[in-house]
Amino acid sequence: MYITYDDLLSLPQMKKAKVVSGEKGLDKFIEWSHVVELPDAFNWINSGELIFTTGIGLENHEKDLLRIVEELYKKSAAGLVLVMGPYIKEIPNSVKVLSNKCAIPILEIPYEIRAIDITYSMSRILFDNYIKDKSMNDLMRELIYQEFNEEFYERAVYYGYNPQSKYVASTIQVDNLLDDLLSNKSIVESKNLDIGAAILNIVRCISNKYKKSIFYILQGTNLIYFLPISNEDQWDIEINKINSEIKDTVCKKLNGLTVSIGIGEPCNDLKYFKRSVGEAQKALKILKACERSNDLRSYKELGIYRIFFRARDNEELMSIYNGVLKDLIEYDKKNNSDLVHTLDIFLAEDCNIGKTAEELFIHRNTLKYRITRIQEILSCDFENVNECFTLRLAYKIKKFIGYVEPNLL
Known part of the structure; x- marks a missing residue:
């Protein structure tokens, strides 16, 4: 369940909102929202949450706001909305600098706008997106594991499929998940074992950064997703760049957890999505066979192994x-x-x-x-x-x- 900043800023209640810093983080996905007034309560926020505050509970505005931004960064929160008025009259420059450094967006809204009205509208979008995501997950499962049906085209277009584009399948697998969980307690505590959802959120954020609309299916901690390509002649460079960033971000954001990624060949039609997935899974198998981790491999690079699979x-x-x-x-x-x-x-x-x-x-x-x-x-x-x-x-x-x-x- 998520909404984008574009969704948020398009709400009628956000017409007077202003992004004051942290613009590099506007590609993040917002998974939930809270109104928080007590500084200590910021310790309890979770990844992907957007926080609203009027500042009524702040004692030293600059010091407290700096600590809040640091806490939001540590928790991989989506951002901060400050209600400007009697409690927060201006945002200190030092807070904006830290926000930019951490890519934590800070938005300001006038005091007369009720935060509860915004969070209510956000909740409705979140619910609608949850239903849409579940339906897309069902479609992808049918595409990959069942016989192709012509009706899939109409359903896929509803979710953003472009018949004129070519798509490439990638599949992510966590390396040595059990060993990592046993040896790194912070992974368990920070993500509550919902590692698959955390990886999906990272994939969404990075694909959104590159203006890519993805199709995906999440199965536990394993994720299959399709990215449209922009340049047919250099598609491998483009897809490898995006997947390398995904791999590195997972390691950075999830306390050193590593993943390996297999990449299929481009397909120019929805009915060939299954083939691209199979190729991506074969590339991933070869990574494992060669005892490689925290790495990516495309089917195109398999060489002699492609003959073995046949x-x-x-x-x-x-x-x-x-x-x-x-x-x-x-x-x-x-x-x-x-x-x-x-x-x-x-x-x-x-x-x-x-x-x-x-x-x-x-x-x-x-x-x-x-x-x-x-x-x-x-x-x-x-x-x-x-x-x-x-x-x-x-x-x-x-x-x-x-x-x-x-x-x-």
Whole structure:
């Protein structure tokens, strides 16, 4: 449930309202509103809330207002509305400076306007948007998980779908959520475990900043969303930029919580949304298979992994893996050695002895001995480009199978 600042400022009661500072925060979404008069009560505000005050409870206006803005920033609140009149005659410049620095919008309204009238109108919009969001969530679920129906076009246009635009699916997944919750108590306390909603709010704010109207479906802490693209030739740069900002903002706003993002290919029709989602999910799977976190990957960048996903028989992939590395795997088992891992790092470092030794924390001579032994066991030559390609392919298969069907390894 949310409203935008455009929604707020379009209310009849806000005709005389004025944004005095913190304009960079006007892309935030407002999730609720409160009238607060006692300074200590600001400690109890929540993320996304817009606060109204007449200043009747303030003792030292400048000092108290500075503390209020700091508290709003810490809690990721939406902003502050000051009722100008007998209690607040002017806003100190220092408060405006802090508001600008924190991107916390400060609005002023005349004393004769009743805050309760504004909050009532806001509540009605919030409720309407809640119903609209729920309906859109239902539409997206049907689009992604059911057979396509022509009636979807009409429903999608109601929610802002532009048939002339191309859209790209992205899917966000929290990295190691359970470990983060157990080790970082502040995540639990600050968000009350409603992490999915907090991530959705960040995605909304940033997409709004870039003037992008999104479609989304939230499933627990996992979020799938579609962004329209502006430039077909450089869509990947545009989408990567937005998603990088989303990823970094989640980490910053949610106490170090990290997410990974998979990105699909553009689709020029609503009926292909499902395909773009599938591509985004595959890109995310490869991130996990490569043990990458706090990162993003597009389907376009998957390279050889795209062929793996199209392979109908994973056992056939495993036969390639075993056919290439079987002797080395068996040698490690018999001798309690780790040559399979050594070769993996050696190939990842482009067969560079120095970098590989540094990565493995071993002496160069030790590594040279291992490499010689590996060549003997596998009867291979690392100066042969084709043989190196085959070995790299085997390791990519291992990573792929290890994530999509680990019981085969």
